[in-house]
Amino acid sequence: MDYGLNEQQEMLKKTARDFLTAECPKSLVKKMVGDAMGYTPELWRKMAELGWIGLIIPENYGGSGCSFLDLAVILEEMGRACLPGPFFTTVVVAGMIIMESGSEVQKKELLPKIAQGKLIVTLARTEADGGYCPDKVGVRAVANGSNYIIRGTKLFVPYAHVADHIICVTKTVNGVSLFLVDGKSPGIKYNLLKTIDGDKQFEVVFNRVEVPTGNIIGKEGHGNITLRRVLGKAAVAKCVEMVGGAQQVLEMTVDYVKDRKQFGVPVGVFQAVQHHCANMLTDIDTSRFISYKAAWKISERLPFGKEAFMAKAWVSDAYKRVTKLGHQTMGGVSLMEDHDMPLYSKRAKAAELVFGDADFNREVVAQELGL
Amino acid sequence: MNFGFTPGEEKLRQEVRDFLKKEVTPELIAEVAQYCGGAGPVFGRRLIQKMGTRRWLCPTWPKEYGGMNSSEMVGFIIRHEMTYAGAPVSLVGATMAGPTILRFGDDELKKEYLPRLARGEIDMALGYTEPQAGSDLAAIELRADDKSEVPAIEKGEVQVEDKGDYFLLNGQKMFNTHAHFVEYHWLGARTDPSNPKRHRGISLMVVDLKSPGITIRNMTTIAGWKTNEVFYDNVKVPKKNLVGERNRGFYYIMTALDFERMFPVGGFQRLLDELVKYVKETKRDGWPLSEDPVIRQKLAEMAIELELASLLYYQLAYMLDKGEVPNYQSSMQKMFATETAHRLADVATQIVGPRGQLQTGSKWAPLDGEAELHYRWGFIETVYAGTSEIMRNIIALRGLGLPMLG
Numbered sequence: 001m002d003y004g005l006n007e008q009q010e011m012l013k014k015t016a017r018d019f020l021t022a023e024c025p026k027s028l029v030k031k032m033v034g035d036a037m038g039y040t041p042e043l044w045r046k047m048a049e050l051g052w053i054g055l056i057i058p059e060n061y062g063g064s065g066c067s068f069l070d071l072a073v074i075l076e077e078m079g080r081a082c083l084p085g086p087f088f089t090t091v092v093v094a095g096m097i098i099m100e101s102g103s104e105v106q107k108k109e110l111l112p113k114i115a116q117g118k119l120i121v122t123l124a125r126t127e128a129d130g131g132y133c134p135d136k137v138g139v140r141a142v143a144n145g146s147n148y149i150i151r152g153t154k155l156f157v158p159y160a161h162v163a164d165h166i167i168c169v170t171k172t173v174n175g176v177s178l179f180l181v182d183g184k185s186p187g188i189k190y191n192l193l194k195t196i197d198g199d200k201q202f203e204v205v206f207n208r209v210e211v212p213t214g215n216i217i218g219k220e221g222h223g224n225i226t227l228r229r230v231l232g233k234a235a236v237a238k239c240v241e242m243v244g245g246a247q248q249v250l251e252m253t254v255d256y257v258k259d260r261k262q263f264g265v266p267v268g269v270f271q272a273v274q275h276h277c278a279n280m281l282t283d284i285d286t287s288r289f290i291s292y293k294a295a296w297k298i299s300e301r302l303p304f305g306k307e308a309f310m311a312k313a314w315v316s317d318a319y320k321r322v323t324k325l326g327h328q329t330m331g332g333v334s335l336m337e338d339h340d341m342p343l344y345s346k347r348a349k350a351a352e353l354v355f356g357d358a359d360f361n362r363e364v365v366a367q368e369l370g371l
Numbered sequence: 372m373n374f375g376f377t378p379g380e381e382k383l384r385q386e387v388r389d390f391l392k393k394e395v396t397p398e399l400i401a402e403v404a405q406y407c408g409g410a411g412p413v414f415g416r417r418l419i420q421k422m423g424t425r426r427w428l429c430p431t432w433p434k435e436y437g438g439m440n441s442s443e444m445v446g447f448i449i450r451h452e453m454t455y456a457g458a459p460v461s462l463v464g465a466t467m468a469g470p471t472i473l474r475f476g477d478d479e480l481k482k483e484y485l486p487r488l489a490r491g492e493i494d495m496a497l498g499y500t501e502p503q504a505g506s507d508l509a510a511i512e513l514r515a516d517d518k519s520e521v522p523a524i525e526k527g528e529v530q531v532e533d534k535g536d537y538f539l540l541n542g543q544k545m546f547n548t549h550a551h552f553v554e555y556h557w558l559g560a561r562t563d564p565s566n567p568k569r570h571r572g573i574s575l576m577v578v579d580l581k582s583p584g585i586t587i588r589n590m591t592t593i594a595g596w597k598t599n600e601v602f603y604d605n606v607k608v609p610k611k612n613l614v615g616e617r618n619r620g621f622y623y624i625m626t627a628l629d630f631e632r633m634f635p636v637g638g639f640q641r642l643l644d645e646l647v648k649y650v651k652e653t654k655r656d657g658w659p660l661s662e663d664p665v666i667r668q669k670l671a672e673m674a675i676e677l678e679l680a681s682l683l684y685y686q687l688a689y690m691l692d693k694g695e696v697p698n699y700q701s702s703m704q705k706m707f708a709t710e711t712a713h714r715l716a717d718v719a720t721q722i723v724g725p726r727g728q729l730q731t732g733s734k735w736a737p738l739d740g741e742a743e744l745h746y747r748w749g750f751i752e753t754v755y756a757g758t759s760e761i762m763r764n765i766i767a768l769r770g771l772g773l774p775m776l777g
Contacts, residue, residue, distance in 0.1 A: 273773075275760070290682060
């Protein structure tokens with residue numbers, strides 16, 4: 001066994017830490033919450049130049065062909081920095097759907113542009129009922145000559161307002177189908193959702209949107225199989241991002257309790273505070289190991305389902321506990337909006353509610369146990 | 372990163388598993404429960420001696436002492452399998468005292484004890500705790516120059532007098548589990564009461580429990596097995612039995628805890644497996660338990676936490692094999708694993724329902740009362756070998772560098 005990063009990953013981690021510290025300060029993160037775009041094209045371009053956007057895209061499609069573990073290393077740093085923008089939805093979600101199930105034509109057309117940072121792609125899956133199961137889809141796509149017509153409403157579509165393409169999950173005759181929809185198609189309307197962390201998530205209304213049959217990704221009716229695999233990987237990616245955020249919360253907390261004096265001593269001498277901090281570290285170490293074990297399995301192309309669900313079930317709750325204890329330990333000052341803590345505690349809740357919360361994932365783990 | 376085992380490790384695991392499947396009988400499992408996870412006098416001893424001849428008891432030790440120079444990972448794998456099978460794994464000699472002798476003892480001591488420990492012929496009992504020295508182990512008391520009239524034995528402490536070529540010991544130890552059926556006491560006692568730094572006057576020594584003057588009194592634990600008070604009344608201990616340097620004992624004890632504090636969760640993995648099987652086969656009020664969403668949630672939760680305990684466990688082997696000394700990591704693993712184990716026992720009794728209170732041997736007890744037994748045992752595990760609170764202190768102080776009071 002080897003619980004450590006290799007030399008190349010250590011370098012990648014350091015580069016990511018240095019870059020994000022310089023280019024994505026908390027002032028920018030907070031400004032982007034109120035910004036209409038929600039990210040800066042300049043930062044997006046720089047990340048493309050660093051090769052991050054095409055990191056796991058195979059070299060023959062213009063990417064760097066790196067492993068999922070390498071991506072995990074960067075995602076952990078992004079979580080620590082609270083990086084805003086469409087990286088996750090484009091690279092981890094949409095990019096992997098195309099890599100997983102796209103036709104050769106689609107891959108050749110889309111992946112090189114994604115790698116260059118010239119294409120933003122997102123996924124429209126969740127509906128009003130809020131279910132996480134990839135088999136249950138209400139929005140219909142009906143064949144009409146050489147096209148399909150999509151009608152219905154999707155929620156929580158990240159960065160839909162800047163997406164060149166939206167991968168829309170629909171119900172067709174033979175099951176669940178994924179359509180690559182031009183983001184500027186007539187009949188599409190976007191409304192920004194007011195969410196806890198102010199990340200850009202949209203209601204997207206498809207009002208008789210026409211899509212060519214050739215834009216189906218994978219086989220018609222097999223979209224849920226693609227989703228199951230990709231969303232499992234995306235859940236693991238989300239977990240490592242959450243680990244990065246939790247780690248930063250702990251470091252802020254530890255710095256604070258060593259420095260802050262009450263009753264004439266640093267509050268870090270009190271066992272109530274020490275035990276809070278010990279519990280945070282325990283949540284973080286366990287979250288890190290299960291998340292990276294799942295990421296390692298994905299990288300090695302081993303069956304990863306059980307570890308992925310275990311990770312998302314555990315980390316969803318663990319990250320919330322860490323933010324709760326961070327606030328509790330740092331007290332009043334951490335409750336102010338100009339402090340960094342609220343960024344993390346809000347993101348922890350938002351991250352819990354994507355790709356299944358703890359209850360949802362535990363149910364899948366129960367199935368894995370043969371129940 | 373790599374979270375898999377090598378083909379060689381997998382092969383050994385399978386060999387150990389097959390061996391234990393044959394050797395671990397219900398009688399042995401009952402004896403293990405009666406003797407606090409230790410190798411009891413009949414079945415336990417027989418098993419560990421068979422393991423000793425295969426060099427599986429102390430695999431990391433040099434060949435000359437009965438080991439096979441293996442990696443720590445191999446040792447961790449074997450101990451996991453032993454707990455899964457229900458074999459005795461609480462072996463003070465093989466896992467705590469022996470490694471300390473190997474690290475700090477002189478040649479004579481090594482030759483005297485290590486080969487016999489590795490063969491499973493002898494075992495030891497920890498003799499650290501005194502009535503006034505529990506979590507605060509440095510409070511192990513004794514003033515050799517104490518001229519007070521109150522006998523040490525009544526003050527609950529062990530006094531050591533230097534008599535030239537031997538030490539003369541008087542006093543009391545408590546919670547010394549296994550002392551009533553093993554051969555030796557792994558004793559920490561204060562040899563330099565004049566040193567104002569409390570942790571700089573304690574020595575470690577091996578004491579033959581058959582020595583004249585030793586009285587052992589049983590105390591029955593909540594889990595049914597017995598631990599002991601051990602009384603020393605003018606007991607002579609030859610100085611050659613001193614481990615390492617005189618007055619360095621506290622450091623040896625602490626180092627040993629860093630290396631040896633770990634808690635394999637195989638036994639609880641087995642309990643979970645049996646519980647999963649039970650809910651699949653059992654109906655309540657006409658419905659299969661396996662379809663109860665609350666039960667499904669609880670079992671999944673326990674499976675996740677056991678996986679995490681196991682990840683923390685193998686992390687220790689990974690660190691040791693890299694030449695690193697785990698410190699906060701071993702405390703975290705002990706705390707997390709024992710707290711998880713107790714929750715699992717609790718969940719198991721709940722799932723079983725009213726029959727969850729039935730004890731081993733009752734014809735109505737599902738899982739042969741294992742849930743009930745572990746529920747009682749769980750109270751002990753989060754206390755002994757360092758309470759969960761001491762573990763959290765260590766994580767905060769050593770893992771995060773938080774300041775100490777005073």
